[in-house]
Structures are given as C-alpha cells and as structure tokens.
Amino acid sequence: MWYPDNEADMAQAAAALAAGQLVAFPTETVYGLGANGLDAAACRAIYAAKGRPADNPLILHIAEPADLSRLADPVPETARALAVTFWPGPLTLIVPRRPLVPDAVTAGLDTVAVRCPDHPVARALIRRAGLPLAAPSANSSGRPSPTAAWHVAEDLGDRIAGIVDGGPTAIGIESTIVDCTSEPPTILRPGGLAREAIEEVVGPVALAGESRGAPKAPGMKYRHYAPAVPVTLVPRQDPALRRSFEEGRPLGLLLSDEEINALPTPPPQIYLWNLGPGDRPDLAAARLFDGLRRLEAFGVEAMLISEWPETGLGLGLMNRIRKLTRKEDRP
Numbered sequence: 001m002w003y004p005d006n007e008a009d010m011a012q013a014a015a016a017l018a019a020g021q022l023v024a025f026p027t028e029t030v031y032g033l034g035a036n037g038l039d040a041a042a043c044r045a046i047y048a049a050k051g052r053p054a055d056n057p058l059i060l061h062i063a064e065p066a067d068l069s070r071l072a073d074p075v076p077e078t079a080r081a082l083a084v085t086f087w088p089g090p091l092t093l094i095v096p097r098r099p100l101v102p103d104a105v106t107a108g109l110d111t112v113a114v115r116c117p118d119h120p121v122a123r124a125l126i127r128r129a130g131l132p133l134a135a136p137s138a139n140s141s142g143r144p145s146p147t148a149a150w151h152v153a154e155d156l157g158d159r160i161a162g163i164v165d166g167g168p169t170a171i172g173i174e175s176t177i178v179d180c181t182s183e184p185p186t187i188l189r190p191g192g193l194a195r196e197a198i199e200e201v202v203g204p205v206a207l208a209g210e211s212r213g214a215p216k217a218p219g220m221k222y223r224h225y226a227p228a229v230p231v232t233l234v235p236r237q238d239p240a241l242r243r244s245f246e247e248g249r250p251l252g253l254l255l256s257d258e259e260i261n262a263l264p265t266p267p268p269q270i271y272l273w274n275l276g277p278g279d280r281p282d283l284a285a286a287r288l289f290d291g292l293r294r295l296e297a298f299g300v301e302a303m304l305i306s307e308w309p310e311t312g313l314g315l316g317l318m319n320r321i322r323k324l325t326r327k328e329d330r331p
C-alpha cells in the first residue's frame, strides 16, 4: 500500500506507471486501475489483471481539462462546453480519437473516452507520471466497483504493482459517460454527474436504451457490480423484507434508514446495511458498493435491496442496482 502524503510512495507509484506497470489510485467516483494510456502493452495488462473482455474500451484520465485536445480531434462543441463546466469532475466524454491513442485503449473504436477526475491524488499521480492514465474501475471484471483501497486489494492485490490509498471515495459510483459524437449527445452510462445538470448546459440529451441492439458503451452489456451471492431487487417496504427474518439463513438487507426503522429488531442471522435517507440516492450511491462487499464478507447467502428514486444520482444508482440484481448475462 502506498500513501499519498508520503513523497517516496508517490514517486514509486509514478515510476511504476512510467515503467508500464499497473497502479490503483483513488478518484472521486471509484478507484481506478491505472496504466500508461499511450503504451499498448501496459493497457493490455489491465485487461489481463481484471479478466476484462477485450471489446470493452478504457477511459483515459488527464490532469488538466486542456489536455483533451491532445487526445481528441476534432473536439466537438458539446464536449468543450461540458468540459469547461464539469471538469475536473465525474464526467467522461466520448470524442473522436487522435492516432496516438492505442487500439488497446479504444478496443478498436474510432472514438476515445476521456475524463479529468476531481481528486487531488489522481491528478497528482497523472502529473507526476506525465502521462494520460488508462484506468477502468479497479475491481475484477463483474465484481462490485471499488470505493476503498481494501476493495482493490481484495480483487487485485496480488496482480498489480501497488495501490495508492486515498481513503474512501466520495461519490461511490462511476462517472457519467456522454457520447459527444452523436446529435443530441447521448448518456451511455448514467453515473456521478446528474443528467439534469448536463441538460442545463447542452440542452436535452438522449439516454442510451439498454434494451435495443448493441449497447454503445460496450461495457454496459455485461453483468456487473455483483457480489458472490445473489441479490434481489424488491419494492420499498416490501413484505419480503420482514418475511426474510423468518428464513433462518444468513441474509443481507441493503435498505433506506426509514425502512430499517420500520422493521422489528432483526434476528442474529440478518445483517442490515443502512444506505441512508430514502430521498438521498446520492448518499446511497456512496454506500452501495462497500455494503455489498461487507455483507459478502459476513458470509450471507443472499441479499435483498430495495428501490431508489431515479432523480439526480438515483438514475446512476438504480442502473447499478439493476445490473447487479440481474439473474444472468444477456448475450
């Protein structure tokens, strides 16, 4: 483990990146698994470490918004407007790539995903390495995204050069991805920046349908974010919650504060994870992935999670919850 306030640790982490190795680091959304984003071999090592399908491209992380034009050409007007307003921040822009971006980053697409994260440690590491960093979420493919250093260690600890521990991440779900090559711009993945905020800047945007045809963000077609045991989505205050107390087997319940208060005292084999006030999906987003991993570590056999309103960060939160409660992979 490396610590950001230790000068020697940050120097080692940057040197490892420059040498083509993999380093996990915090961002304001989730931890990223970083590699030199201009080095195809280093990027391929990311896919191997995560067990990530080769058709699922990576995001390039930059320290300065102005660096977008080094990777993208042309820079669409909507991308410029969104970057000016929301970078650094939890927003990823899909833009036409320049030839220097390796195919290993884009999975052969003619566009590239770029983000300037709003986290001092992420930006310090990118600056020190002097490179754009390719960085997917630092989990094994399909597992809950990492919002703390121990989540990364659990999945990837023995496969990477090191982890920069910057404490828990504030937002807790990944960035919102906006395709700026379409008209109107399209949200390919709802996330840490609300759709409402984006529309204030560029007007109405489309939301990529998940039901029809090939998903445009290739990563969105896989079962995702899931712990080792099945998780079932139930309506708020569902009678199944109370009934689960009588099952006798260890179960995990991820609920709003109000739902927990409405339940009787649980028997010892029931583990509750409080996601916060029911009208604060932004707080629930920050607690979701940690709760899944902790309940898993308590040895529960299954989990129940209830619905959240889909306004603000609730859109991204429910997107994650639907994917992790999905029974099987769609083709």
Ligand code: TXA
Binding pocket: 027, 029, 030, 031, 032, 033, 056, 057, 058, 059, 092, 094, 106, 109, 111, 112, 113, 115, 117, 135, 136, 137, 138, 173, 174, 175, 176, 177, 188, 189, 216, 217, 218, 219, 220
């Ligand atoms: O918040 C985040 O975005 C985090 C942190 C580490 O920055 N990163 C992250 O990366 O979530 P990852 O690899 O888990 O998700 C990247 C998503 C995938 O769904 C991928 O298919 C999509 O971005 N993507 C990447 N390049 C793309 C492109 N050129 N066109 C469409 N989708 C793309």
Ligand code: MG
Binding pocket: 136, 137, 145
């Ligand atoms: Mg991911």
